[in-house]
Amino acid sequence: MNGLPIFKQDPRLHIKKLQFDGVPVKQYQPREDHTKHQRGILFFHGGIGIWCSTGKDRNTYERVCRYLARESASFVVSVLYRLAPEHPYPAQFEDCLKATIHLLKNAKEYGVDPDCIVISGDSSGATLVAAVCQELVKRTDLPKVRAQILLHPFLQAVDFNLPSYQQNAFNPVISKRMLLEIGLKYRRKYSVQAAMKGSHVPEDMRIKWKTWINPDHIPKRFKSRGYKPAPPTPFRPKVLEQSNEFFDTTFSPLLAEDDIISQLPETYILTCEYDVVRDDGLLYKKRLEDAGVGVTWEHLEDAFHGVVIVLDIPVFPFSCAKRKMDRIVKFIKGLHVSGEISLAGGVKAFTKGGGL
Template sequence: MGLSNHHIVTRFFMNGFPILKQDPKLHIKKLQFDGVPVKQYQPREDHTKHQRGILFFHGGIGMCCSTDTYERVCRYLARESTSFVVSVAYRLAPEHPYPAQFEDCLKATIHLLKNAKEYGVDPDCILVGGDSSGATLAAAVCQELVKRTDLPKVRAQILLHPFLQAVDFNLPSYQQNAFVPVLSKRTLLELGLKYLGKDSSFVQAAMKGSHVPEDMKIKWKSWINPDHIPKRFKSRGYKPPPPTPFSPKVLEQCKECFETTFSPLLAEDDIISQLPETYILTCEYDVLRDDGLLYKKRLEDAGVGVTWEHLEDAFHAIAFVLDMPVFPFSCAKRKMDRIVKFITGLHV
């Protein structure tokens, strides 16, 4: 209607509303970690030792959603796993251009790693996780932190239906779920390009793969290849796409999408091999399903411990409807219970 920008309207519907009701089992307050706004969820129970800590990054393709959107998720994680949970309110694009979102998440994580004991957190049991593009940020933060020898090591990463690569948008899950709500393939590419500050007119070319040079296709084929997707995930249909000529013009517009802060699956082997134990959750009706499957394989091939769980009846962003009586999807609670089981099963 010409009354507002598209991303502002999208935020209005996706950011959610604050939950005013107090949780008797949690202390909840807003803080700042090295200048980054965060929301803290801490169990009220007395503990004889330091608690585990969880840094959580919300989804929204770097432009939408907020800590309010994931309020129910963070309360559930803190309450059910008796963990100190920090939800990071990182800056949003386009007002704060990429990679400001990654920088904020990294800064908040480093702050907790450095000051864990001040918050009653065990520095040897800090987890980093996120949902959707928040999982992208979590994966990128964990990759960056393997280079740091002056900080405690991250104990584990939790990646919930993550976006991990911008090389192949014709993997089986992208074909099968191209038009499935709430994240269609076109929506993903349009918002992804906008997040990077790029012209969305290149969406169609990126869909076909015109942005990938031939030498890069060859290099990345061992990591991003439909042959690595188990046969059972192709049962709903998959057709290998025809070869697409490379376009330098498209690459020039999309080159940032190959940075590992945007496509963590493209990190080199020496980084991947040093990553912490990982939990990956994928959903059948999700364009991003195969990103999770490919990262799972890379981590396992590098000797990293992976716990992978797949929800056959779930779709992208299922966490949004957790504990909402008007949307009683049982898979939302099953998803959260599996994550809690992984968290509580970790040993220091």
């Protein structure tokens, strides 16, 4: 983290550190005078719960938050949640939920339209977004979240042999083994080898979840780079004792019941072709659409997991990073703010290489 650049103040933004109900956050707000409330965007960073949030000006996602605030003319809050291994799961979820509730309750004090608050996140931050949104549908004392933005989300710890896990198993950015081994620090101790084979899932649970987590639901074109159904593996009860938290919906939001899924807000999902968790996003997209939730989906054929963190870095000239951010901004600007007409709604799909 010491190698990351130190960011200077941006003349176009008010940037300051705050506490939301005891949770440290960083605020990014356009300097222009506003005669009406702005959209509010909460951003949960990635890093598998152990990286990317120093609380200093070296934050890995600094460029992303500044870009969102400037380009969408929105009030952006980056939540600097506690990190593992010092603070194991579910500390990260608890901090994100607490910060979100604070903004929902106090939106007008920050010049934010309480009816246009968006929760967004990247990678494991997108996992937290999905989990927080699912928790909030149970609350009747708070304004409803306007939308959720899930950028290549990790959403289930049941099947690590989906096509995207097989095709991108040795991806240098984040490999299958890397994802699982780093999870040791985030989720305490469990058997990596058992999880890779799938022997941590009891047969009755496997049958139940097959409705939602099934390679048959992955469109054929996403299997073109290779896929072989994994052979069945015997269940090992001892492994379940080590990994039963895998099946909490705060860690595996794809396992939420239908009555929760159907109440979720309008959703933007971005998936990348060269990404082990690509198929998690595809499966969640299907669940949301089946439940009647409006979904805007984009798939980048030339992108990899975490590409957003190289935004505007000259030595990493990946055009897909800016394309990705521009799509997100377009979605956000289409969301209704008091006094405006919404351009969003319905089920939409944007892909560089064509729709599903």
